[in-house]
Amino acid sequence: MNLMTQLLNDEAGFVVSAELVLISTITVLGLVAGLSELSAAINQELEDVASAFGSINQSYRYSGVNGHFGSRAGSGFDDSADFCDGEADIVPVAPRNEN
Numbered sequence: 001m002n003l004m005t006q007l008l009n010d011e012a013g014f015v016v017s018a019e020l021v022l023i024s025t026i027t028v029l030g031l032v033a034g035l036s037e038l039s040a041a042i043n044q045e046l047e048d049v050a051s052a053f054g055s056i057n058q059s060y061r062y063s064g065v066n067g068h069f070g071s072r073a074g075s076g077f078d079d080s081a082d083f084c085d086g087e088a089d090i091v092p093v094a095p096r097n098e099n
Helices: 002-009 014-054
Strands: 060-062 075-077
Touching: none
Parallel strands: none
Antiparallel strands: 060 075
16 A cells, blocks of 8 residues: 555656656657658659659651662651640649539
8 A cells, every 4th residue: 555655646657647748749849840841852853853754855767778789768757746745733722612
């Protein structure tokens, strides 16, 4: 019974627990803000990579060949710009009301 009374009245660990809760809360808030910025940066870099792939020149061309006993005609292909080939095609818009 004496041990139970001592444990009930012991408040030595209370300050340490409150400090740990405060430190944990600040850490979690910092992680949320940091991960939000990281997400935005990764999305921007991936859009840059997608724009780079979209702007690759896919055309090819070779000239015809003429020799003594034959000839070979040339060939060609030109890639025209697609709808979303420009940089920064994904633009955030402000939220609107449903009305």
